Structure formats: C-alpha cells, structure tokens
Amino acid sequence: MMALNNRYDFVLLFDVKDGNPNGDPDAGNLPRMDAETGRGLVTDVSLKRKVRNFVGIVKGEQPPFEIYVKEKAILNKQHERAYQGIGAADLLGGEDKKRKGGDKVAEARDWMCKNFYDVRTFGAVMSTGVNCGQVRGPVQLTFARSADPVVAQEHSITRMAVATEAEAEKQSGDNRTMGRKFTIPYGLYVAHGFVSAYLANQTGFGEEDLKLLWQAFINMFEHDRSAARGEMAARGLYVFKHDSELGNAPAYQLFERIKIQKNSEIPARAFSDYKVTVDDTGLQGVTLQRLVG
Incomplete structure (x- = not known):
C-alpha cells in the first residue's frame, strides 16, 4: 500500500430530518445538545461507528480491513490472535506473561495495525488481557455541531401489543x-477532521485506506x-x-473558509434553507x- 505523503484537514457536513442523530443514554436518549447554545451535537465516536460499519460491509470483514471495535466483539480475543499471528502463542499462558506480553508487544501492535482497518486509522488502546500496546491513530474527528x-x-x-399475559389481563384485552420517541425536525451538522501523514506512516495507513475513508464519509448514512x-x-465533504x-x-x-448561512429567519427544515x-x-x-458539495 502506498504511504501517505500529505497532511489533510477536512470538513464534513451532514443533516438529519425528523430523527435523532445521536441520542444520549444518560438523558433518556434525548438528542445530544450544547446546554448553553442549544446547538445539536454528534460525538466523534458515533461518526467513527458509522465508518467502521461501512468498511465492514464493503470489505467483508477480511484482513487487512477487519474491524476491531464492532458489535459483540471480545477485544481480548483479538489480542490473542495477534500473538498467535506472530508465532508467540506461548506468551498467552501464565498470568504475568499474559499481562506484559514479553518483548513481543511492538510486534503484536504492528500485527493489529496491519489487519484491522480501524486500529491503523483511528488508533486503539489494546493493553487489556495480553498486551498489544497502544496506537495513536492518524485520523481524528471532532464532535459535529449543528x-x-x-x-x-x-x-x-403506541404499540398495539403487550409483552406478557399479565399486561393483557390488566388492560382487559x-x-x-x-412509549416515547425523541426527534429534531431538522439539523445541519458540521464536523472537522484531521489526517496526519506522520502518524499514518507509523500505523501503515496508506493511500488505499484514505480513499476508503472518503468513500465511507460520503456513503455511511446510506447504510445506517x-x-x-x-x-x-x-451534504458536503471538503478536503484540504x-x-x-x-x-x-x-x-x-x-x-x-467554509461559511454556512441560513437563507431566511424562519426555522430551517431542509438543506435548501x-x-x-x-x-x-x-x-x-x-x-x-x-x-461532496
């Protein structure tokens, strides 16, 4: 894979209509919001999740495009795979060696970067269980703000059904x-991102990976x-x-250099506003x- 020789900064615009782009589980799943300004928020973690899901679909979860952080994953099992992959399975035995990983931590970290797209892209802390070290990812994202x-x-x-016979008897059939559902009528969100060529060359993130990243940002909402x-x-992907x-x-x-202005004083309900x-x-x-844009 060709190495990355350029720094990139980018702006991602996306919108939501009659939906909840990123609910807050600590607030009853209300849409995340800046309490002082009332502007909506979407976390970087939420956006990275969508990128991971898209890459998993496109690449079929096959090396070198496997996904480390995915639904129902057991991360320590992935760490063990790394030691098996570098021929150091003997270090998986014994509590002390299991924790430290011996002198093979750097090798295991490189194996994880080589095989998992999200590790070499976003980085990861992989020191639980058998130690695969830590990776500082070359691609970083901010929270998106409306x-x-x-x-x-x-x-x-309303659901026209109940879960148990006891509930049915209580309601006499x-x-x-x-239930409750929370939405916002419309929001246009802006996220900023950064790609470091120096960190990319440390993790093996190359030109093919970058092309896939742009593809994910453009299409990830279509599969979510x-x-x-x-x-x-x-609605916009501007790459510097x-x-x-x-x-x-x-x-x-x-x-x-990217300016967003509303066309009128009335509340926006579409991107054309x-x-x-x-x-x-x-x-x-x-x-x-x-x-895009």
Missing part, C-alpha cells in the same frame, strides 16, 4: 404499550438507516490537501478537493 440551535421534540407512540435516525445524508507532510496552513484558517460558500482563493501549498 449550524443553528435545534429543538428536541418528544412524541408519544386492550393490549396497548405506550433506522426509524430513530430519520433521513440522514452527507497540503503539499507536504508537515502542512502548509493552520487547520482553523482552512475551516474558516442554507447556503454554503467556500473560499478557495489565495490558497498556497494547499489544494481544496470537493468530494
């Missing part, structure tokens, strides 16, 4: 179960449908490619790639 304040709406929903998330779609590994401009200056402008003039040592 362009304007959002309003969480609560909806009563009416058999209804009441659910009643809770409503209509979600990528630096001419060097070190970079040719501060990321914040590049991000400030916004105007997105990108200033690509005067860029020196940086090329703007509009993959």
